[in-house]
Amino acid sequence: MTQHAELYDEIRAVYSRRPSPFEEAAAMRRLAAIALVPDSELTRGGPARRHGARAWSVRVAVAVAVVVVLAGAAIAAPRVIRHFNHADRVDHNVSRLQGPGESMSAAEYRQVQDQAVLTGLELEPVDRSRVLSDGGRTGRLALAPARDGQGFCYTRLVGSSVASGCEPSVDERGVALSVLGPTVVGKVPQQVVGIVVDQVQSVTIVTQDGREVAAGLAGNAFVWTAGTAPERATSIRVAFEDGATATVDIPVGGAR
């Protein structure tokens, strides 16, 4: 090598660019959980039902999922960020926050993307996209905000059935939300999911009987599932990192 040391020095100079610590940390986060993805999910084919946005199937899926959630699964604290673009070779990156023991397939992610395309939303690459697990083994929820902050898409996996949809609306403070359920009035509590566009510190759900409950927050996404009794969320209160707060009323009957 010494014989060609000068040339090698010059080659090294050409390739001398190095990542910043921030870039490096981001890349390492992305690698952190690849080993946790089951092989079957890295290589799995298409989802059980592509473009499964029929309203009835969403409702049935949500109903089953919420029952499962109520049966004992708590909202899991997110712990791992991971990306799936490498798994299914799509252009958009979506980070995900994973609950304990949870993993989401590339097929699920494709559902979110498909829905985004169908509804004209463009998923945001890398950092601000978040996928949130509600921790149920059979009912999993993924959220992905639109790149322009104008809404989000969600996907639920219930057993082998995938249901998904998009909420393209966002209020003046940058809060987009969806209320899933109740699908059977009086029996299945609702679930509130959403995305906050600005930097958010906390999201509190105010129920119809005046209780205030913290929603699970992962990045800028949040999810809240009603408790043991049928109860309805009437508003959400968002505390932003800059100290501002916003209250968003939840209309009766579900999503805006």
Add this chain to the structure above:
Amino acid sequence: MKLPFTRDQRPGGDVPGDPAGPAGVMDAAAFQRAVDEHGRNVYRYLYSRLGPQHAEDAVAETFTTAWSARQKYDPALASAETWLLGIATTIIRRFRAREQRWLQMCADSAREQSSRSDEPDDEDDAVDRVDSRARGARLAAVLATLPSREREPLLLHAAYELSYEQIAEALGIPIGTVRSRISRARARLQHAVTDSEVAG
């Protein structure tokens, strides 16, 4: 010259087969160790070759591929780092157009720097520096035109200081082929750079 991809120093060094368990099988824990120990180096390697925009995608793809292929990994044949660099190099081939653009950008940037003369400095030093940057720009441009089968072993050897044996392991080619490809690449580079200097 400082290495562009300075390897992290780890206790125990880069022992072949290090991450694999006693049976030589890379399970999830062993894979996680490989990510922890070699992730940064592989990322830096990809960064230097593809630039910031695509390195992150490429490193994720490298480790996803490695995870899927971990059963094929044989610690007796190659160290984990060598194995991962081999996969990364294969991944780079899929980004060939982007690599070319990145090299072109490096060349343009070096050329631009060499054409600036606004740095108040010792005159001889300034001339040397301008010459060196101009040469760097030419080198980057020529590197971009090298066939990847020659560029890859040369870079792994020159910039990453892998031995011929390690390159053979990483790329899955005979050591004699590594030797001849590096030799050809070197000759092409030197020839092209000298020619352009004469022409310039």
